[in-house]
Amino acid sequence: MQENITLVQYFKRYLKRCITGPWSLICGLSVSLKYFLSPWKIVTEQYPENKKTLKMHERYRGRLEMVEDEQGNNRCTACGMCERACPNASINVLSTKNIAGKKVLGRYVYHFASCTQCGLCVEACPFGAIVMSPAFEVATTDPSSLEMILNKKEGQG
């Protein structure tokens, strides 16, 4: 395992380490000193106190939501891609037929209790009909409220 080096090489390496080692330590210390001296960089939120001003990060994945326009129309075509993508079967897309006999969304049933907010359904949706909302105060005392129907209207297709 041990490589053979001359004494001169050994001392060169030793001295080099004597300089590079402390230098790396100083670099590390300067970083922590920088953060110590800049309190505005603190990311902790004082949650219940700043409830009114708190803004969630846009990448936060909360409850599943359906994208709806002003009239409450959604873009879902009841293709069922999200249902298939869901790893723990939290989504049931119940389709129905409209007057023209075309398959449209009837009820979009979402079991929030078993959802892990992984976001695979959002990635799977080809129409961008569902998003993860930034709502994070989702605790409830009523388990039946965790079964929800996301769409207000039946789908237009």
Place this chain on the structure above:
Amino acid sequence: MFPNLTIPDFPLSFPLGGMDIAFYAVALVILVTAVMTVAVKNILQSAVFLIFSFVTTAILYLLLHAEFIALAQVMVYVGGVVIFVVFTILLTSHLGEDAFTTKVPRIFTAFVISIAFVFVMIKCILPLPELSSGTVAAPDNYASLEQFALRLLGYGADGFVIPFEIVSILLLMTLICAITVARRSKEEKE
């Protein structure tokens, strides 16, 4: 240790003196811990009692104004020797867990040896006039660090520089021996 100190009529003579009370208290603790060291079955507890015995001996030295000796006692025995004893006990598994029985002849031998030791000690120590009368005291600063260092490293008539250097060479030898023993030999590596 505390200059400019004058406390006039502190009773320092024998029967009631504070120093005497301190001496007898410390001596009692030394005796109790020394007996406990031998009497306790658990070997680690015995090591701990040995430490207390050493520390109280150091306090005895302090009462005799030999401050450096007291500190060296704590440094060498508590900080060094007993720590290594404890280390050895910890590294050796199941040492002292079995309660071994002792037979009468062993106790008898121990008794004879200790009696002989006490006899020799009394025979050697009592003839010294300073000890039997108890009046002669060492001059001031006799055992202070400066005096100690000057005599230890002095190369005059009463200096001890040559024994000191010999001891340091002995310690160096011990270090080198320890490294040689602990070093992995070449055959073992291959």
Place this chain on the structure above:
Amino acid sequence: MYVPSVTHPIGDFVREWVPKLSAYLPEQLQSQTLDTIVAFLVNAVICIVAVCAVNIGSAPILIYMERKVCAHVQCRLGPMRLGWHGTIQTIADVIKMLFKEVYAPSGADKLMFYLAPLIVLIAPFMVAALIPFDKNLVVSDVSMGIPLIIAVNGFGVLGILLGGWSSNNKYSLLGALRSGAQMISYEISFAMILLFVVMISGSTNLMSITQSQAGTIADWFIFKIPVLGFIGFILFFISSTAEMNRAPFDIAEAEQELTGGYHTEYNGTPFAMFYLAEYIALVTNSALATTCFLGGFHAPCIGVAFVDNYLTMVPGVVWFFAKVFFMIWCYMMVRWTFVRPRVDQLMDFEWKFLLPVNLLLLGAGAAYIVISG
């Protein structure tokens, strides 16, 4: 004859007032001997209370400070709920810890188990009694301060070894053995740096070490000897960090490997004592660094008479504690920045780097003293 006494003005004050008060006693009871003994006992109690107050009182402050420093280094806020900015959080923690039930694991050696935290506390308390906080604010101004500090440091190792062994737990035993080896190794360089200070100041008394740094900042030992002082200070910093078992040298605890090391099985008050010992050691080591390298209680005078007049108006205690808390802050920044080395790396560092550098430093210091006269 050796009579223990307290040389501080408070001691003189007590010695002056005890006879005056004893004049009110009945005639038969009055004696000068009694006065002397009572005055000594009162002084002793004052000393003990002072040491305990400084040590035990500083621990909650330090725990709060550690949490805050750690949080701000990591872009967090730290405790914020209890009191203003979480100031009484640590007091709540201490109360919780003191009211917990104390019990030992089955198969533990009960005597050793409860003795170990007490032994760990010996060293920091003894060192705290030696530190001069101001010109005449020192509990025991002994002539052999530095040897005493080196001597009592051995008790820390002993307490950790006993605590780890008596817990009857293999993680505790492993942690204790590792930290025992570490502390014994680093004790050598710790003692050598203190020897370097003794060599420069020519005294082992902490008060005269401080007094020999009187003057401007340039007279402090960290700057007095051109480069060597600073190197010595850095080496002292490293070896005292290892001696205290603080991160990055917290091989003894190493939560990720040893589930807490030697105090895995401790809870309640005994655990609080281990914790307390750790933080008191932080104070005493910072105070020692302040005394030995940063000029103790002397004001940081810069040689300009106008500024120096104002600086020396501040009492020495304030300067002392300002320096101590600066040192503690340095220890904390190092703790929350650096990663823990492996055990073998730690030993390599001590025996292959720190010890040779220490020896070289001692030689260079001796050469400097000879050359500069």
